[in-house]
Amino acid sequence: xRFFPTLITAVAGLVAxxxxxxxAPQAMMLVAGGDTLQFRCSGEQCIAEATSICLQYQRSTPRxxxxxxxxxxxxxxxxxxxxxxxxxxxxxxxxxxxxxxTVQIVAEREHxxxxxxxxxxxxxxxxxxxxxxxxxxxxxxxPVWRPGDADPLTDNELxxxxxxxxxxxxxxxxxxxxxxxxxxxxGDMLNDMPxxxxxxxxxxxxxxxxxxxxxxxxxxxxxxxxxxxxxQAALDACSFIQDEEMWYQAxxxxxxxxxxxxxxxxxxxxxxxxxxxxxxxxxxxx
Numbered sequence: 438x439r440f441f442p443t444l445i446t447a448v449a450g451l452v453a454x455x456x457x458x459x460x461a462p463q464a465m466m467l468v469a470g471g472d473t474l475q476f477r478c479s480g481e482q483c484i485a486e487a488t489s490i491c492l493q494y495q496r497s498t499p500r501x502x503x504x505x506x507x508x509x510x511x512x513x514x515x516x517x518x519x520x521x522x523x524x525x526x527x528x529x530x531x532x533x534x535x536x537x538x539t540v541q542i543v544a545e546r547e548h549x550x551x552x553x554x555x556x557x558x559x560x561x562x563x564x565x566x567x568x569x570x571x572x573x574x575x576x577x578x579x580p581v582w583r584p585g586d587a588d589p590l591t592d593n594e595l596x597x598x599x600x601x602x603x604x605x606x607x608x609x610x611x612x613x614x615x616x617x618x619x620x621x622x623x624g625d626m627l628n629d630m631p632x633x634x635x636x637x638x639x640x641x642x643x644x645x646x647x648x649x650x651x652x653x654x655x656x657x658x659x660x661x662x663x664x665x666x667x668x669q670a671a672l673d674a675c676s677f678i679q680d681e682e683m684w685y686q687a688x689x690x691x692x693x694x695x696x697x698x699x700x701x702x703x704x705x706x707x708x709x710x711x712x713x714x715x716x717x718x719x720x721x722x723x
Contacts, residue, residue, distance in 0.1 A: 460588035462503060463496035464579040464598045465489045465548050466606055468617060468707065469572040470520075471655070476555060476568040479633040483555045485570055488617075488624045488707055491548035492577065492602050494715040499544035504581040505551065506542060508599055520573040523555075525565035533563060540570070542578055548711070549704035550624070551578065575607055602718070609714045616710055618660060619667035622648055623703035627696065635680040635693045645672065671702035 468488040476483040491498070499505075507521060523535040539559050545552040553570055560568060577599050582589050590598075610617050625648035630636045636644070649668075653660055675698035683691040 460497060461580045461582070461586050461590050462499035462544075463491045463493035463548060464508070464577055464590060464595070465499075465505070465544075465551065466492050466603055467551060467572060467576045467578065468610065468621065468710075469576070470574040472572045472621075474553065474570040474572065475628060476553070476570070477628065477632060478557050478560075479631075481557050483557055483560065483568055484632065485553045486545055486624060486628050487551050487553070487572065488620050488703070489548060489551045489578075490606060490707060490711040490714060492598050492606060492714075494718060498547045499580065501544055501546060503544040504542065505544060505578040506581050507537065508577045508579050508595060520576040522571040522573070524569050524571060525560065525563055526567040526569075527564055528566050533565060535559075535563065535565075535568070546700055546704055549707050550627075550700070575603065575610070577603060605717050606714045609710060609717060613710050613713065615661050615663035616667060616706055618652065618664045619671070620703050620706040620710070622652060622660075622664070622668045623671055623699055623706070625652070626699055627703065630693075630696055630699075632696075633691075635683060636695065638679065641695070667706060671699065671706070674702060675699055 466489060468490055472487070474485040474487060476485045478484075521537055523537055523540055525533045525535050527533060535555075539555055541554040543552050543554065544550075555568060560566070579590050579595060579598070622645075626641075626644055629644045629648060630640070645668075649660065649665070675695055678695045678698055680693045680695050683693055685691055
């Protein structure tokens with residue numbers, strides 16, 4: 438695929454000052470086109486997670502918890518809708534649309550995953566007992582502007598991000614479907630495993646079988662051997678962990694070691710895809 442010959446020069450000029458400590462981090466793209474993400478509630482929050490990649494290798498990597506927001510692509514004339522729909526379900530099964538402003542978006546694990554957060558009280562106010570986020574295509578999110586940001590993302594920069602830069606990234610996703618799908622399987626596991634307790638060995642196996650079956654139905658047939666081999670290799674690498682209790686991560690967050698291992702393996706897979714995108718962005722041609 439060929440893209441604008443001057444793209445790299447334009448991007449470099451727009452973000453030349455991004456190395457400063459107070460500069461905004463990189464824009465990201467959700468690798469979740471066509472997915473329906475189910476929120477799982479624990480404590481006062483309901484959470485869903487999506488695989489993501491960095492679109493701007495020149496900018497810094499976001500720290501976990503960095504707030505992000507949906508980029509208004511209609512503003513930049515891409516012809517796409519924003520691509521996210523938040524839907525709640527009443528106990529009767531009735532669908533109820535929820536405003537996207539209900540959702541808080543934050544970086545989950547650097548640029549490899551994004552977390553969506555809805556306060557449980559918002560569901561109770563609407564009489565909703567189940568919540569899902571429908572992702573129409575590979576949506577772009579950008580860091581929320583904050584006072585004191587010495588180098589925020591400009592309109593010109595975002596126009597490149599949601600246009601030609603995203604097009605390059607989507608081409609890379611099409612070139613590496615097995616690795617992308619393997620990462621998404623692990624992401625599905627992270628969404629389906631309990632967050633407030635340790636999953637048993639039986640639960641782990643059951644959840645994996647369920648996410649493979651769901652992805653196979655979505656694909657209209659069995660997943661490829663390479664996809665399953667990549668995912669199984671990640672599971673095997675984490676199989677030595679047999680959690681008996683939760684442990685504390687940064688910010689006093691309780692997390693199981695098995696969940697952390699699956700997250701690491703997910704990130705390793707999608708980072709390989711991301712690196713191919715960075716290489717394509719630095720190449721002047723194909």
